[in-house]
Every structure is written in C-alpha cells, then in structure tokens.
Amino acid sequence: METIAVNNSFKSEEYFINMGPQHPATHGVLRLLLTVDGEIIKKVEPDLGYIHRSIEKMCERDSYQQIVHLTDRMDYLSSHINNEAVCLTVEHALQLEIPDRVKVIRTIIGELTRIASHTLWWGVMGMDVGALTTYFYGFRDRELINDIFEETCGARLTMNYNIPGGLMFDIHPNFVRRTKDFIAHFKTKLPEYDTLLTENIIFQKRMKGVGILSKEDAISYGASGPVGRGSGYSCDVRKYHPYSALDKVAFNEALGYEGDSFARYQVRIQEIWESISIIEQLIDNIPEGNHQVATNAVIKLPKGEFYQKVETARGELGVYIISTGTKNPYRLKFRSPGFSNLSLLNRIAVGGKIGDLVATMATLDLVIPDIDR
Amino acid sequence: MSYFSDIYGGIKTLLTGMSVTGKYFLTSRKGAITQQYPDNRESLKMFERFRGEVVMPHDENNEHQCTGCQKCEIACPNGSIEIIWDRGIDEATGKKKKKIDKHIYHLGMCTMCGLCIEACPTDAIVWAQNFENSVYDRTKLTKVLNQPGSKVKAGIED
Amino acid sequence: MTRFFSITKNIHEWLFDLMPEGLARVVEMILIAVVYLLIFSVAGLYLVLLERRVAAWFQLRIGPNRVGFQGLLQTMADALKLVSKELTGTERADKFLYNLAPYFVIISSLMALSVFPFTKDFQAFDINIGLLFLIAISSIGVIGILLGGWSSNNKFALIGAMRSGVQTISYELSVGLSLLTMVLLAGSLQLSEIVEVQKGGWLIVQGHIPAFIAFMVYMIAGTAETNRAPFDLVEAESELGAGFHTEYSGMKFAYFFLAEFINMFIIAAIATTVFFGAWLSPFGITESIPILGVLWFLGKTLILVFLMMWFRWTFPRLRIDQLLTLEWKYLLPINLVNIVFMAIVVLLKITI
Numbered sequence: 001m002e003t004i005a006v007n008n009s010f011k012s013e014e015y016f017i018n019m020g021p022q023h024p025a026t027h028g029v030l031r032l033l034l035t036v037d038g039e040i041i042k043k044v045e046p047d048l049g050y051i052h053r054s055i056e057k058m059c060e061r062d063s064y065q066q067i068v069h070l071t072d073r074m075d076y077l078s079s080h081i082n083n084e085a086v087c088l089t090v091e092h093a094l095q096l097e098i099p100d101r102v103k104v105i106r107t108i109i110g111e112l113t114r115i116a117s118h119t120l121w122w123g124v125m126g127m128d129v130g131a132l133t134t135y136f137y138g139f140r141d142r143e144l145i146n147d148i149f150e151e152t153c154g155a156r157l158t159m160n161y162n163i164p165g166g167l168m169f170d171i172h173p174n175f176v177r178r179t180k181d182f183i184a185h186f187k188t189k190l191p192e193y194d195t196l197l198t199e200n201i202i203f204q205k206r207m208k209g210v211g212i213l214s215k216e217d218a219i220s221y222g223a224s225g226p227v228g229r230g231s232g233y234s235c236d237v238r239k240y241h242p243y244s245a246l247d248k249v250a251f252n253e254a255l256g257y258e259g260d261s262f263a264r265y266q267v268r269i270q271e272i273w274e275s276i277s278i279i280e281q282l283i284d285n286i287p288e289g290n291h292q293v294a295t296n297a298v299i300k301l302p303k304g305e306f307y308q309k310v311e312t313a314r315g316e317l318g319v320y321i322i323s324t325g326t327k328n329p330y331r332l333k334f335r336s337p338g339f340s341n342l343s344l345l346n347r348i349a350v351g352g353k354i355g356d357l358v359a360t361m362a363t364l365d366l367v368i369p370d371i372d373r
Numbered sequence: 374m375s376y377f378s379d380i381y382g383g384i385k386t387l388l389t390g391m392s393v394t395g396k397y398f399l400t401s402r403k404g405a406i407t408q409q410y411p412d413n414r415e416s417l418k419m420f421e422r423f424r425g426e427v428v429m430p431h432d433e434n435n436e437h438q439c440t441g442c443q444k445c446e447i448a449c450p451n452g453s454i455e456i457i458w459d460r461g462i463d464e465a466t467g468k469k470k471k472k473i474d475k476h477i478y479h480l481g482m483c484t485m486c487g488l489c490i491e492a493c494p495t496d497a498i499v500w501a502q503n504f505e506n507s508v509y510d511r512t513k514l515t516k517v518l519n520q521p522g523s524k525v526k527a528g529i530e531d
Numbered sequence: 532m533t534r535f536f537s538i539t540k541n542i543h544e545w546l547f548d549l550m551p552e553g554l555a556r557v558v559e560m561i562l563i564a565v566v567y568l569l570i571f572s573v574a575g576l577y578l579v580l581l582e583r584r585v586a587a588w589f590q591l592r593i594g595p596n597r598v599g600f601q602g603l604l605q606t607m608a609d610a611l612k613l614v615s616k617e618l619t620g621t622e623r624a625d626k627f628l629y630n631l632a633p634y635f636v637i638i639s640s641l642m643a644l645s646v647f648p649f650t651k652d653f654q655a656f657d658i659n660i661g662l663l664f665l666i667a668i669s670s671i672g673v674i675g676i677l678l679g680g681w682s683s684n685n686k687f688a689l690i691g692a693m694r695s696g697v698q699t700i701s702y703e704l705s706v707g708l709s710l711l712t713m714v715l716l717a718g719s720l721q722l723s724e725i726v727e728v729q730k731g732g733w734l735i736v737q738g739h740i741p742a743f744i745a746f747m748v749y750m751i752a753g754t755a756e757t758n759r760a761p762f763d764l765v766e767a768e769s770e771l772g773a774g775f776h777t778e779y780s781g782m783k784f785a786y787f788f789l790a791e792f793i794n795m796f797i798i799a800a801i802a803t804t805v806f807f808g809a810w811l812s813p814f815g816i817t818e819s820i821p822i823l824g825v826l827w828f829l830g831k832t833l834i835l836v837f838l839m840m841w842f843r844w845t846f847p848r849l850r851i852d853q854l855l856t857l858e859w860k861y862l863l864p865i866n867l868v869n870i871v872f873m874a875i876v877v878l879l880k881i882t883i
Contacts, residue, residue: 024769025769025770039694039851129847130760130767131845131848133845137590137591140591197847202847202848203847206847206849206853353852354771355764355770355848355851358769
C-alpha cells in the first residue's frame with residue numbers, strides 16, 4: 001500500500017513563557033512556568049517561594065501571644081480570621097471558657113473581613129478580565145469596612161485584634177452604628193456588582209465553561225472554600241464545625257454545581273449576601289460582658305497536639321500545634337487554603353487560552369503570602 | 374432564532390452595564406472617593422485607636438510613668454524595644470529602685486501589633502496617631518522614647 | 532490642494548511668487564504637514580488627558596489635577612518626561628525593525644488625518660477616493676505593531692503582535708463593509724461629496740435602519756481596529772504585561788501611545804464624516820458662519836470618542852476566539868445582509 005507523504009513543513013512548536021514573578025495577573029510574586037502552544041496552555045507549573053518568610057519557624061520562637069500577629073501576614077485579606085484560628089487553638093488547648101460577647105464580636109468582624117476580602121476579590125476579578133472600573137467600585141466599599149476596623153482595632157489590614165483569651169480591647173462605641181450604616185449602604189451597592197459585571201455578556205462568555213473543576217478533583221486536591229463549593233463540594237467549616245458564635249446563626253452554604261469559573265464567582269457573590277445576613281442577625285444582639293478572660297502572662301500549653309480549623313475568605317485554614325509544655329510551640333503548621341487551591345491550577349487551566357488562565361487564576365482568589373508563608 | 378435573541382440579550386446586558394458607569398460619571402462631581410492627601414492634612418484625623426507609633430507621654434514636669442519593668446521588651450515579638458536601665462536610690466523612700474536610662478524603640482522593626490502597650494502595667498507607653506513616619510535615613514527610625522533628664526512620676530509602681 | 536482661509540491663500544500666493552511652481556508646491560506641502568503635525572501631536576496629548584479625566588470620573592476618582600490649571604499640562608509634562616528617557620531595548624532584538632516599527636504606526640495615523648474635512652475649506656487633501664484611502668492607510672498601522680512585537684525579542688510582545696494581526700485583519704472587513712454600506716447611500720468615496728450629500732440630512736437619518744446598523748457595526752469594529760478595550764487583547768495588561776510595546780521606552784513608546792489616541796480620533800472622525808454630516812450643523816443653524824464647522828466637527832467627534840471611552844471603562848475584555856467569533860459569526864453576516872438591505876433601500880428610494 002502506498003503511503004501518502006504528509007507535508008510536515010508547517011509544524012507548530014510549544015514554547016515556554018515565564019509568567020511572573022512580576023506580572024500583573026499573579027497578584028504578587030507567584031511565578032508560573034507556562035508551556036504554551038500558540039495561545040493554548042499545555043502545562044502550568046507554579047513556582048513558589050518568592051515571599052517565603054518562614055512564618056512557621058518564627059512561630060516556634062515566639063510565645064503564643066506573639067504568634068497571633070504573625071498570622072496577620074499570611075493571608076492578609078482575612079487577617080482577623082487567621083488570628084481567630086490561632087486563638088481558638090490556644091483557648092481550646094487551655095480549655096478556656098470564652099465569654100459570649102467575645103464570640104459574637106469575633107464572628108461579626110470575621111464576616112466583615114470576609115466581605116472585605118470578597119469585595120477586593122471582585123474588583124480584582126474584574127480587572128483581570130479587563131474591566132478596570134470594577135476595581136474602584138470594589139475598593140470603595142472595602143474602604144468603609146476598613147474604616148470600621150481602624151476605629152475598633154487600630155489597624156486597617158493587619159489588625160491583631162484577637163489575643164488568646166478574648167479580644168485586645170472592647171469594641172469602639174461607634175462600631176455597631178458604623179456596621180449598620182455599612183450594611184445599609186452595601187445592600188444598595190451589591191446589586192450594582194451584578195448589573196455591571198455578572199450579567200455582562202462578555203464576562204459571562206469569559207467565565208462560563210472555563211476552568212472546569214469536577215467535584216472528585218476538588219476533593220482529591222483538597223480544594224476548600226469557594227473553590228471547592230463552586231464544584232458542589234460542600235465543605236464550609238462554618239457549617240460543619242461551627243466555631244465562635246457561628247452555631248447560633250442561620251445561614252446557607254453557598255454552593256455551585258458547574259465547577260467552572262462562573263460557579264466560583266457566583267459562590268463568592270452569594271457568600272457576601274450570607275455574610276451580610278449573619279452580621280444582621282448578630283449586630284443587634286451583642287451580649288454584655290467582658291471582652292477577655294484573664295490568662296497567664298506566659299501561656300504554657302499542656303503537652304499534646306492541638307488542631308483547629310476555620311473558614312477564611314479563601315477556604316479552610318487549619319492550625320496544628322504540637323506543644324511540649326513550654327511557652328513556645330514545638331512545631332506549628334498552618335494548613336493554608338491558597339496552597340491547595342493553587343495546586344489545582346495545572347488541572348483546570350490546561351487546554352484554555354492565556355486569557356482563560358488569567359481569569360481562572362482570578363477565581364481561585366490566590367493570596368501569595370498565604371501560599372508561601 | 375436564538376442567534377438574534379443572543380444579539381439582543383447581549384446588547385441589553387452591555388447597555389445596563391454602561392448605565393451603571395454612566396450614572397457614576399454624571400454624579401462624579403460629588404461622588405469622588407479620592408482623598409487629596411497632602412492638601413487635606415488639616416482635616417485628616419486618624420481614629421483614636423490608630424496605631425501610628427509607640428510614644429511615651431511626659432507631663433509638664435518632664436516625668437513619665439515607665440518603671441523599667443521590661444514587660445514591653447519581653448512582649449515585643451520583633452525586638453523593637455530595648456530598655457537600658459539602672460538602679461538608683463529613690464529619694465522619697467531611700468530604697469534602691471530600678472529606673473530607666475534609655476527606652477529605645479526601633480520603629481523600623483515595629484509591626485504595630487500592640488502587644489507592648491497591652492503588656493505595660495503602668496500605661497507608660499501609648500499609641501500616637503502619627504502616620505507620617507518616613508525618613509531618609511534608617512537610623513532615624515531608632516528613637517529614644519524617654520526625654521533627656523526625665524524621671525519616673527512619683528508613686529508609680531509596677 | 533485646497534487652501535483654507537484667507538491667510539493660507541496669501542501664503543500660497545506668496546510662495547508661488549517666490550519660487551518655481553514645482554518647488555513651491557513641495558514647500559507648501561511640507562508647511563501643511565508641519566502644521567498638521569503640530570496641531571495633532573498636541574491634540575493627541577489632550578486626548579490622552581481627556582481619557583484620563585473621563586476614566587477618573589467613571590471610577591469615582593478625580594484624575595490628574597496637579598500640573599497646570601486643573602492638570603491641563605499633565606500630558607505635556609509626561610511627553611517631556613518620555614522625550615528625556617533612555618531608549619532601551621532587548622539584547623538580540625532585530626534592531627532595524629525594532630526602531631522602524633513606531634514610525635509605521637505614528638506616520639500611518641498622521642497620514643490619515645490629512646483627508647478629513649474639518650470644515651468646508653479646511654481640508655488638506657480632497658482626493659476622490661478619500662474613504663478608500665482612509666481604510667488603506669489605517670491598515671498600515673498594523674504592520675508597525677506586528678514588526679514591533681516580532682522584533683523586540685519578547686514572547687509577550689510576540690503574542691500581542693500576533694493577536695494584533697489576527698484582530699486587525701478581521702475587523703478591517705467590518706469597518707470596510709459598514710462604510711461601503713454608507714457609500715451606497717452617499718454615492719461617492721470623496722469625503723467632501725459625502726458631506727455635500729448630507730446637506731439635506733445626516734446619512735444616519737437618511738439611511739435610517741440600515742444606516743443605524745452600519746453605525747453600530749462600525750463603532751464595534753472601529754473600537755477593535757484601534758485595539759482599545761474591550762478589544763485590547765494586543766496589550767491586555769493583565770495577560771501580557773504591555774503587549775507588543777513591552778520593550779519600548781521613551782519616545783518610541785510615546786509614538787505607539789500617541790498613535791493609539793490619534794487612531795481613536797480618526798475612527799471617530801470617519802464616523803462623524805460618514806454618519807453625522809461632518810462639519811454640518813443640525814438643521815443648518817450655523818450655516819452662515821462656516822468657521823463654526825470646525826467646532827461642530829470636533830464636537831461630534833469628541834462625543835463618539837467619549838462613547839469609545841465609555842466602552843473601555845465599562846466592559847471586560849474578550850478572549851481571542853470570542854473576538855473572532857464576534858467578527859466572523861456576527862458582524863460580518865450582519866454587515867453583508869445590511870449591504871443588501873441598504874441597496875434595496877437606495878434602489879426603492881425609501882430614504883428619509
């Protein structure tokens with residue numbers, strides 16, 4: 001049989017691109033080694049470590065009060081929730097009885113943090129797909145939350161408001177009024193997010209059917225937070241292992257089923273609404289009481305291993321402490337949500353275009369210091 | 374037919390998006406959220422809890438409240454506080470008493486966590502609401518908090 | 532060559548008295564070119580300022596307001612800074628093409644300006660294939676972008692350049708066809724005649740439905756042609772950094788930048804000429820004062836420029852395959868049907 005000679009003179013070749021560490025889409029110093037065929041992504045290889053500060057090692061040096069402020073610098077967009085995680089672990093180990101007032105305030109500020117993180121994410125999400133204006137609208141609303149934080153905690157981003165045993169100081173007298181004002185304001189602005197971006201035909205075309213993550217993959221890769229829930233994997237720590245005052249409130253777990261970028265996007269928007277409802281349930285019923293319980297000046301954890309997980313804006317943050325009974329932890333390990341969510345990138349971005357990679361990465365909502373620690 | 378309804382729906386969503394930005398364009402005169410920072414220095418007030426830098430307040434007699442107990446130094450996670458202290462004779466009681474020589478504060482290393490101020494038993498150090506901390510020389514960020522010639526206020530015990 | 536206003540007529544006569552006719556003609560052309568260059572490089576800078584202010588107002592900001600009164604000298608200062616900057620480049624870049632590319636872009640966009648009828652007498656060239664000339668010239672710019680991306684030895688720039696090639700070649704079709712629709716109605720390619728036709732009513736009114744469809748297609752395709760958002764894949768900053776001009780700095784970057792804004796002006800000016808009666812005032816209210824035509828022309832153009840800015844600061848960016856889908860599956864078929872529709876309208880004389 002005669003073979004037909006195939007003209008191989010027109011061959012396409014794969015090539016490498018270094019995306020990052022200085023690249024506008026990586027939101028920090030993440031470096032992606034892309035193997036690209038024309039516009040189509042063949043392989044994504046994240047390269048980490050550009051902002052590694054050895055926080056876990058530093059924790060072994062510090063006392064338990066001092067560890068808290070280091071967690072501000074991990075996932076800086078949900079710093080309060082990180083602080084809370086460490087404090088809950090220490091309080092659990094010491095078997096401290098925390099006043100209800102502290103629990104409620106922690107939950108309110110935690111949900112405000114989640115809203116702040118998601119509004120920032122929304123603005124940046126829009127910017128990544130090319131709608132630059134969303135960034136400013138997102139920031140406008142986030143600034144109001146930051147003002148609340150600044151008035152009560154003294155800092156806008158790295159708040160360090162929690163201490164083992166409660167809160168550093170009581171809430172500011174204006175806190176309740178400001179929070180209510182913000183919720184009233186934000187409820188009028190949030191629908192604009194939908195009309196500006198969510199319903200936009202270009203945005204929907206960019207997001208729908210892109211970066212599809214199956215439920216099985218989500219579970220096996222350890223995805224958590226909105227990324228996992230976008231694939232229908234019900235994994236909300238607030239629902240399954242409620243901490244602080246979250247067992248007292250009624251809220252729905254935002255779930256998507258398509259597993260594509262748009263599902264993850266909608267889960268986050270839905271989560272903002274749920275957070276608003278949680279705050280509304282709690283803000284009028286902050287119980288009276290002390291804002292902290294007395295602990296020893298030098299906290300010594302009993303010998304043993306302690307684990308506590310919380311739901312940050314990005315997913316499940318676990319704090320694992322091995323104590324030998326001294327004033328420092330023997331080993332402290334953070335299970336950060338961003339790290340496992342990043343590991344999905346090669347799975348879901350391959351086969352898409354370069355533009356899809358950027359959009360998909362934006363829906364993973366990566367915070368690089370959280371990944372590198 | 375879905376071809377045309379797609380076009381119609383697409384254009385409609387685009388126009389609603391434009392109406393949102395258009396609304397802000399029309400109200401941009403009063404809606405601007407920009408703060409024109411160096412111009413609004415007079416009206417720019419930080420919240421009273423704002424963590425600017427650690428200061429040690431002195432009263433009119435040049436007296437502070439620091440007893441030199443070093444609790445802040447121990448509480449600090451970064452080693453930004455160094456206290457050089459001395460033992461002197463307390464004039465009132467005639468006993469030997471610890472007193473600070475220099476309370477050194479490295480602003481360049483401070484992470485504004487507030488643990489030192491929480492730890493201070495005599496409220497000798499507090500937060501200042503000053504935020505314009507940039508200098509040309511890093512050594513200028515190392516400050517001595519107690520004023521020269523100052524002494525501890527009478528009756529302050531830790 | 533048409534001469535504008537009496538002062539230019541005087542210069543024209545003086546030049547022709549002074550030297551032989553051929554030389555005088557060349558000198559006159561150079562003079563006009565220099566005048567155009569001065570006017571439009573400054574106008575381009577102010578378009579940049581306008582864009583920045585408009586963007587700021589869309590985004591709840593104030594915009595540049597420091598340099599000069601209300602920031603009026605901001606872009607001048609920027610240009611001055613760019614002139615004084617070092618011209619950098621990558622190693623192993625194709626130096627000749629690398630240096631050549633910005634001139635392709637800026638010259639093609641400045642050339643296109645020469646045919647616009649700013650008012651009855653203010654038109655440098657009035658050639659009888661004016662519209663064809665504009666379409667032809669505007670496609671030269673893409674060569675500059677392709678060269679710039681190709682020669683700068685940077686993969687991001689290369690991707691940007693390739694995208695630009697794909698994009699501009701596709702959208703050229705729609706721009707051409709939608710203008711062709713209007714040529715059916717106007718019956719001429721000469722810009723001054725297209726304006727003459729509109730004395731009875733702007734073409735967008737005369738041509739009603741098909742003209743309006745043509746206008747919408749033209750605005751979309753025109754935005755894509757200038758590589759502006761939502762079609763700014765060429766320099767999609769969240770994907771490619773700065774796209775094809777990643778490696779350019781200083782004045783060479785400024786050429787690309789200026790050309791983008793002049794191109795935006797050109798696209799709007801073509802739309803003004805073809806759809807909105809160029810310098811003609813509505814219902815001829817200022818017909819007795821022909822000098823006001825310039826204001827009418829600029830006013831209409833700036834409104835269209837504003838529309839393009841509005842697009843840019845509202846919409847997300849398309850993906851490259853969606854960009855091509857939009858062109859080949861939507862705009863092109865619509866355009867072709869629209870031409871037939873327009874032909875029927877013209878044939879049956881059901882214009883307004």
